[in-house]
Amino acid sequence: MTAGIPGTGISWLFYLLAAMLLPLRGIIRRSRGGRVPWRAIAGKAGLACGVFLGIWLAGWLLGLLFVSAADSAKAAAGAVPLSIIWRGNIVRWAALVGAFMTLFFVLLTVQVARLVRGRS
Amino acid sequence: MNMERAAQKTVPVTVIVPAYNEAETLGDTLRSLQSQTLAPEEIIVVDDCSTDGTGDAARAFGVTVVRPPANTGSKAGAQTFALPFVKTAFTIAIDADTTLAPDAIEKILPAFDDPNVAAACGSVFPRRIRSIWERGRYVEYLFSFTFYKQIQDEYGAPLISSGCFSMYRTEALRSAGGWRTRTLAEDMDLTWTLYQAGRAVRFVPEACCYPIEPHNFQFLKMQLRRWSHGFVQNVRLHRRGVLAVPFLRSAVAVTVWDAVVASIVYLILLPAFALLLHNPYILLAYVVDVPAIVVPVIVGAWKRRDMGRALVSMPSFFVLRTVNAVFFLAAIWGEVVRGRKFLLYEKGH
Numbered sequence: 001m002t003a004g005i006p007g008t009g010i011s012w013l014f015y016l017l018a019a020m021l022l023p024l025r026g027i028i029r030r031s032r033g034g035r036v037p038w039r040a041i042a043g044k045a046g047l048a049c050g051v052f053l054g055i056w057l058a059g060w061l062l063g064l065l066f067v068s069a070a071d072s073a074k075a076a077a078g079a080v081p082l083s084i085i086w087r088g089n090i091v092r093w094a095a096l097v098g099a100f101m102t103l104f105f106v107l108l109t110v111q112v113a114r115l116v117r118g119r120s
Numbered sequence: 121m122n123m124e125r126a127a128q129k130t131v132p133v134t135v136i137v138p139a140y141n142e143a144e145t146l147g148d149t150l151r152s153l154q155s156q157t158l159a160p161e162e163i164i165v166v167d168d169c170s171t172d173g174t175g176d177a178a179r180a181f182g183v184t185v186v187r188p189p190a191n192t193g194s195k196a197g198a199q200t201f202a203l204p205f206v207k208t209a210f211t212i213a214i215d216a217d218t219t220l221a222p223d224a225i226e227k228i229l230p231a232f233d234d235p236n237v238a239a240a241c242g243s244v245f246p247r248r249i250r251s252i253w254e255r256g257r258y259v260e261y262l263f264s265f266t267f268y269k270q271i272q273d274e275y276g277a278p279l280i281s282s283g284c285f286s287m288y289r290t291e292a293l294r295s296a297g298g299w300r301t302r303t304l305a306e307d308m309d310l311t312w313t314l315y316q317a318g319r320a321v322r323f324v325p326e327a328c329c330y331p332i333e334p335h336n337f338q339f340l341k342m343q344l345r346r347w348s349h350g351f352v353q354n355v356r357l358h359r360r361g362v363l364a365v366p367f368l369r370s371a372v373a374v375t376v377w378d379a380v381v382a383s384i385v386y387l388i389l390l391p392a393f394a395l396l397l398h399n400p401y402i403l404l405a406y407v408v409d410v411p412a413i414v415v416p417v418i419v420g421a422w423k424r425r426d427m428g429r430a431l432v433s434m435p436s437f438f439v440l441r442t443v444n445a446v447f448f449l450a451a452i453w454g455e456v457v458r459g460r461k462f463l464l465y466e467k468g469h
Contacts, residue, residue, distance in 0.1 A: 009382030011268070012412040014374045018271050018367075025274075044270055047419055051267075054411025062404060095408070103374070110373040114363045 010103045012051070017103075019048030059095060128159040131229060132208040133287070135160045138198035140168040140191065140467065142216035143177040145332060150181040152219035158226045161208050165216075166198040174216075194465035195283070196306035200298035206290055213299070215284045218331040219247060227327035228287050238292035238319035239311065241281040242327030245424075253340045255433035256440025257333045259417055262430055263437075265325060266420030273323035275367040279375070281314075281321050283307030285329035292319055303357060304463060305350025312354060315368055316361040342466040344444060348451035349462045351379070356455070380452060383445035406438070413437065 022045050026036040135153055139146055146165070153163055163183040167175035169191040178185045186205060192198045199213055210232065214220065221227075224242060231240035243265040249258045272278045281288075283306060296313045299306040311321055334340035355362075355376060363369050386406070394402040414434065421430030454460050 009374075009378035009385075011374050011378050012409060014370070015268050015271050016412075018275065019267075022271075022274055041274070044274065047267060047416060050415045050419070051412050054415045055409070058408060058411045062408065065401065065404075102377070106373050106377045107370055110363070110369050114369065117360060117363050 010099055010106065012055075013099045013103050014107075016048050016051055019044045020052075128156070130161050131158045131210075131225065133158075133160040133210045133212055133225060133229075134162045134164060134206045134208045134290075135212040135214060136199050136202045136206070137163065137165045137178075137214055137216050138168060138195045138202070139165055139170065139174045139178070139216035140198070141170045141172045141174060143170070143172045143174045145217040146174060146177050147181070148219050149214065149216055150178065150183060152222070153214070154181065155222055156220065156225045157223045158229065160212065160225065162206075164202045164205055166202045168192055168198040194301050194306070195467075196299035196301045199306075200300075203294065203298045209290055210287055211290045211293055212285070212287045213283065214329070215331055218284045218329050220285065221328040221330075224285070224327045224329060225287075228324045231322040231324050232287070232289060234320065234322075236318075236320045237289070237322050238296075238314045238317075239281040239286055239288045240322040240324055240327075241278065241286040242323070242329055243325050244282055244284060245328060245330055246333040247330035248332060248335065249429060249433065251335045252436045252439060253337070254333045254335055255436035256438075259413070259430065259433050259437035260440065262417045262420035262424075263413055266423075267416035269323050270325060272367070272371060276320060277315065277365060277368040277371065278311070278321050278323040279368070279371055280305075280308045281311045281323075282329075284331045285327075292317070301463075303350050303353035304346045304465065305354055308350060308354045309357065312358045312362060312365075312368070315365045316358070340443070341447075344447040345451070345462070346466060348444075348448045349455060351375075351448075352451045352455040353461065379445075379448050383449050387442070387445050387449065 022041045026038060026041050030036045137146070137149060137153075150163065150165075153160060163181075165175075165178035165183055165185050167178065167185055167187045169187065175185050175187060184205070186202055188198070188201045192201055195215070203211070210229075212225070228240050228242055231237055244261050245265075246254050246258050246261065249255055269278055286307065292314060293310075296310055296317065300309050300313075303309045314321055334343050355372065362372050390402060390405050394400060417430055417434070418427065421427045451462075454462055
């Protein structure tokens with residue numbers, strides 16, 4: 001976030017993707033003969049991987065937390081294997097898909113605005 | 121001290137220090153400027169008609185002191201007043217309550233090897249980290265300067281060249297009209313103006329500065345009001361121009377989305393849903409992004425060997441984030457919904 005400006009929402013995903021795309025961008029720049037600061041890029045991409053891992057772990061933990069008592073009871077009774085319930089929990093997937101779709105919508109809107117502005 | 125200064129290598133840099141009633145903090149700022157590994161050619165303190173002896177305090181350090189005929193009413197006004205006095209190729213703007221790391225100028229200067237670079241900024245860390253607000257800001261800065269700002273720089277578009285410490289190519293600064301008073305965030309206005317003129321802005325993480333951050337809510341309130349209104353004003357002012365700048369347009373859009381929509385979700389919808397659905401687990405959403413925050417903060421703190429303080433300060437960050445959201449929504453309400461442009465410059469550090 002920019003200090004003083006609220007940063008909860010899709011920023012983390014935007015910057016995470018931007019950081020993970022840096023190596024690919026570096027390869028393209030290198031192929032065009034440009035100088036690429038590989039060490040700096042690796043550091044930023046590594047940091048992004050760390051953030052991604054942290055978020056995934058948090059999602060996994062929240063998923064466990066949200067397995068309802070009823071489902072757990074069903075699993076305990078052997079009606080449904082617990083692994084299926086856990087795999088089927090939608091918390092982390094819903095959050096991730098929701099964030100991706102929102103980010104896509106925002107970036108698409110910007111591109112459309114740019115095109116409209118370019119024509120006017 | 122004079123002999124030490126004589127031995128210093130001087131670079132073609134003029135430092136402008138706008139100051140209104142800053143006698144208490146100005147000394148530290150000037151000392152840090154005079155003990156740089158690469159010394160600026162001139163230091164100009166703009167005594168903006170202070171009443172606390174700021175001008176005399178500055179003169180005691182042997183720097184140039186200029187005084188406008190009347191108080192300019194804002195930091196931007198004072199800085200721009202000093203711009204005609206600058207004779208060097210580069211200009212540094214620094215707040216009168218900010219100190220620099222001894223090698224800050226040496227670290228930031230190479231960014232201008234590229235002739236298209238018009239501005240560069242460094243990392244910012246609070247000088248004092250004691251109150252809840254200073255701690256929250258410390259985490260904000262650690263996160264921002266370790267992660268977001270570095271990514272922005274890789275894509276050639278730091279969102280803002282910080283007003284508390286930035287270096288500019290003087291001709292670019294003059295072409296942009298100096299620091300304008302049309303918004304409350306003159307640094308963001310200048311940064312985005314430079315991008316639209318086809319110039320580049322860089323972030324140099326190794327060049328560190330240390331401002332005094334708001335230690336109580338009264339000062340924080342003034343600062344956040346200035347920052348949030350300034351951001352909204354800049355988005356409105358530059359919305360067309362920013363669309364032409366790659367990456368910046370996306371970064372601004374994402375920031376606006378988060379600042380507006382996510383703030384509404386954060387402050388209104390989450391507690392409402394938790395109450396309506398009688399499900400306290402919904403409130404976990406407040407901390408769901410903790411890992412995304414903690415990882416860069418740990419990396420940034422580890423580099424500064426200040427891990428303990430950073431981790432202890434984490435809860436303060438979540439309090440500050442909530443306060444940020446309140447002020448931002450208030451700014452949106454005032455500027456966009458009610459159509460009232462807030463331009464009263466209040467010094468809140």
